[in-house]
Amino acid sequence: MSMEPIGVLTILIGLICLTLGTGALVHGLAILAVLGAAAAMLIGAANIQPGHVMLVFLAFGALSRRREAAAAIRALHPNEPGFWFACLVIYGVATAFLMPRLFAGITEIVPLGTTAFDDTGSTVPLAPVSSNVTQSLYLSTTLLCLVTLTAIAGTRQGFSAVFNALLACCIANTVFAVLDIATYATGTQELLGFIRNARYTLHTDTEIAGMKRIVGSYTEASVFARSTLGVLGFTGTLWLCGVRPGLTGSIAGLSLVLIVLSTSSTGLAGAPVMLLLLHAFAMTRLVLGNAARQAAFFALGAPVIGLAVVLLLLLDAEAIAKIYGYVDLVVLNKASSDSGIERSSWNVISFQNFLDSWGLGVGVGTARASSFAVALLASVGVPGALFYAVFVFECFLRPRGQPGSLEADIAVAARNGYAGLLIGDLLVGPIIDQGFSFCMLAGLAAAIRPRTSSVPRPVPSFTGARI
Incomplete structure (x- = not known):
């Protein structure tokens, strides 16, 4: 095991936050969670990220108190979303240790981790791999994070802390993206080297069509785009609702620009879907008569602005050619590229793993896929997919x-x-x-009582929240 400089800094931050209280701990976790390309510790082939180290401090600081510990236990009650996620984790960990042995050799996998063979990307017979252990640990820490944040958010003060920390996470995501662009443009990428030390394959200095692929604090552009789509959905909705519109509107606008400029097919394909979702939400609020100014403007103005932009572009053939060329290169031709063909093959093989395991899954961390849906079916099969579906319904x-x-x-x-x-x-x-960003969103949502519940929940108060 080796401790990295960012790991020492994380421990110092954790100790300081521990003395400052739960709010500081939650904010520390939120900001450190975006460091997806950093390793605080290296244990063999495993990268222990700063967020996981900070989670230890948060769990110790929060769950060592009786009230939060009791709230964490209640979060695992069958009537709570956390129960169903716990079922997914328990079943997933069990499959990680049982299925590669029970179904050994019955199907070919593209291994996610390595044990007795080199990770060449080619298929090998189903067998235990090192990532059965690491992915089980990561999934278990995700459950711990979810339960801890749900327990903290169960009080008015705690809810406000988690909400503000999530906004801090969104800000950090944007700031690191800007730093990524700035350091690349000035040739000072080494300034971010201390948060890019994980033993993953990092794609931090690549270009497409002369444009820098924005990775922010993550390993590659697609991971950054995925995170930023979440930021856009969260802050964009808050802006439409009039919640801190200056802050949330600025983050949402910057996030949309960064997604478009990221050169990630994930971002360019996902951004229109997110915009349609936000527009549908704004239209719904407008029809129901409870739309804030921002929602009314977006519902009525966005189509007009979009149409005007299209008409202006039609007058400039050169601009249309450049935009089409960019979209064609990044999105339309992605499936026919070498990486696109490789990722498609992973999904085909992983889905075959699901079929060959009789719908039970070949175990968490066993097989490599390129889509969450396929990974879910291949790893934990129908039982795990049902646990996850119930959790999503109950929580979101x-x-x-x-x-x-x-x-x-x-x-x-x-x-x-x-x-x-x-x-x-x-x-x-x-x-x-x-x-962990998923955990923060889920913990925040799970802490709010369903409308059909008779159990009261203190309503959070944010000074100037709608100003």
């Missing part, structure tokens, strides 16, 4: 909060933020662990 799709209230708007924002992450995962997600 059930109406939460009193209609028209601030907490109801935040619940919808969390749902749309999750939708952004899911769009990215469905396009390129190789594993079923969706990370």
Whole structure:
């Protein structure tokens, strides 16, 4: 095991936040969680990210108190979304250790990790791999994060802390993207070297059509685009609801620009879907008569502005040619590229793993896919997919909060933020662990009572939230 400089810094931040209280711990986790290309510690082939180290401090600081510990236990009650996610994790960990042995050799896999063979990208007979252990640990820490954040968000003060921390996470995502562009343009990429030390394949200095592929603090452009789609969904919805419109509108606007400029097919394919989702939400609020100024402007003005832009572009053939060439290179020809063909083959092989395992899955961390849906079926099969579907329904799709209230708007924002992450995962997600940003959105949503519940929940108060 080796400790990296960013790991020492993370521990210092954790100790400081521990003395400052739960709010500081949650903010520390939120900001460090975006460092997807960093390794605080290296244990063999495993990269322990700063976010996982910070989670230890958060869990210790929060769950060592009786009230939060009791709330964490309640978060695992069968009536709560956390119960179904816990079922997914328990089943997933069990499959990771049982299925590669039970079904050994019955199907060919593209291994996600390595144990007795080199990870060449070619298929090998089903057998245990090192990532069965690492991915099980990552999925278990995701459950711990979800339960801890749900427990913290169960009080008015804690809810406000998690909400503000999630906004801090969105800001950090944007700031690191700008730093990525700035350091590349000035030839000072080494300044970000301390957060790009993970033993992954990093694509931080690549270009397409003369444009820098924006990776921010992540390993590659597609991962950045996936994260930023979540930021767009969350902050865009808050802006439409009039919640801190200056801040949330600025982050949403910058996120959309960064997605378009990222040269990621994930971002360019996902952004129109997110914009349509936000426009549908704004139109719904307008029809129901409870639209804020921003929602009314977006619902009525966005189509007009979009049409005007299209008409202006039609007058400039050269601009149309450049835009079409960019979209064709990044999106339309992606499936026929070498990487596109390779990723498609992963999905075909992984789906065959699902069929060969009789719908039970070949185990978490066993097979490599290029879509969250395929990875879910291949890893945990039908039982795991059902656990996940119930969790998503209970956490994000059930109406939460009193209609028209601030907490109801935040619940919808969390749902749309999750939708952004899911769009990215469905396009390129190789594993079923969706990370800490997913946990923060889920914890925030799960802490808000469903509208049909008779159990009261303190309504959070944010000074100037709608000003």
